[in-house]
Amino acid sequence: MPRIPAARALAPLRRALTCSNSIPFLATRAISTTPFPRALYKTRDGTKVAPTIPESQAVETEYSPSEEEIDALRVQEEESHGPGLAVPSQLVETPAEREAKALHPEYEPARSLQELGALPGVENWWEKEEHWGPESQFKGFARTGTQVQQEEPVIEVYLRRALVEVLALKQAGKWDEWATKAWPRRGDDQFRATLEMDITESGELKQDASHIVAELTTGESDSPSEGITESEGQEILAERQWDSSWAQIPLDAATKFALRKRVYQFSGYLIPDSRLGAAHNVGHLLALGCKKPKPAHLASILEQEGAYDALSNVKAHAQKISFVEKEKSIGRWKVIEEELKARGLPVLGASDAAPKHKEQRWIISTFRNVKR
């Protein structure tokens, strides 16, 4: 935190220096208080907040700016309000000692820590929520801000939706025009409508899909669909019970491109090109496009596989079993604990008096020997 020589209210001087938005603060020894910057800070919603001062640096004599001074600051505040990010409205610069003396003959530099004022720095400015708004958040083509989805049910539902949309565009004769364009996400209604369509074994839609095409070829809706979770995906699969023939529909390069793009838009997972090349039908794409989450520990893999079901006397633990836990499991720990307490010995760990390392033990033993 930058420490600056604090000054008595030098309103005339400050007003004289308002050519830039940097305001110097000076200090005189006449007051040994710690005034804090009186600059008001603009937040994202346009409200003005005075910086808070840490309690440790709170001063006995509180600085109270005059009405005139506040007005001057407010005028500046209005002037500095413009387009752009939420930035500190006034960045405070401290003049060098020589300049300060020249500007104000009464200036006397602070000679102790207490006389210095503390300003809130700008190190953590963007870490505050009110300064880092939606305008600063990155917007990519795919969903961002959440984890990439690679679960099988989710990818299967997205693939189904994408395939229906591709077939709908082909049905409407708009495929060539829309194959590489960015399709709008549209709302949840469109999601439901696409999942209700049936696909024939030859890779065509059974119903008329003009409403899907109409939605696709218009702009983005006000509340675009955010996709589905894994459990929602499982529910949809259980509800729809699509017959397996759609997995055998052969795919050409353009269709694979569109499916990959649409799946990426909703899931955030970019199917590698090498895998895309290897996929010849929807089933392949699904197998290559999703990934089962890998358990972090071997113990959990073995548990999932049911490796211990046949072994009644084997147990797997996530952590190493300590001495105390072993004793507890056979019911001896209570006895040990009582006996230790009865002898005035520490129950867990070494006592404070005990030497912590070997060298300390040597020193203690040497000292005892000398005493004897």
Added chain:
Amino acid sequence: MAAKGIGCLSEAMGALRLASKPSHLKTITRSMATTTEASTANITRSVDTQTILNSWHPSSSVPVTIHAFPSLEPTSLEQFAVEHLYLPMRRDILHLAVVYEGDNTRLGTARALTRAEVRGSTRKVRPQKGTGRARLGSSRSPSLRGGGKAHGPRQRDFGTKLNRKVYDKAWRTALSYRYRRGELIVTEDGMDMAYPEEFELTPADKLKFGLRERYLAKYMREALMGLGLGKPDGRTLFVTEDRRTKLFEAMEYAGPSEGRALDMEDVDVKDLLETGKVVMERSVLKELIKQHESDLVSKVVINGFAPAGPQSGVKVLGA
């Protein structure tokens, strides 16, 4: 080395085994098609990922999707030659190339003074005989403090040689390795970072005292995280044709823990293998391949024409 040889041999034998059994793969596919009771999920699960990948033997070209940057929206599709972007993994060649680059990167400027170079008198330190002490001819002897170094480092060239065709193949093997693993993201030409509109509108004097740098660092980190290119994904190497102000600046502020941005001229095989992902422009990829295909292109001119190498960057879809 023997172990490596055996490894390569077994790999090759494995590939032969797979190639010699196409009927086996076909059987699996047909059984899936005829199973009607099983749900879609069961069918897809029964198809092993490796089986599908191993059954794919592209003969001439592989697909490469071109993305917009920084949104990463897929915009077009191109075909690249198998000899350029789908070479089999050759660890031995990559090792040769990385060692070759390392050797040639060494400055070799370490140098110590010998007894002839050390400053000092040439006078004999003391008489040869009669002092009862050891004979000493020179104060600059390596045995004495302040004397020269007997076998110290001398400046020299540590550079080694590698056949041009081997090095070029290593380049394409590295690119192929990245492509195969889905770690090579190709973007449209002119890749650069786009800053938020609000940031561009903010006057520069409002972003003093490190506010600008901190803003860009945070924005870039979040963007990389959103694109799956950040630190948790193993960092990213951006390769552009020339220095792109915004991208290079933002990557510099985001720090080396997020990745690197390099000119095409500064990239070598080791750089391609280091980070989790490699993002490069389409023209850069084509140019790098063009610069490293000496083993595919003959210099011999027949009837006024030199036979051209395989074609890459053929547009399939998109503008």
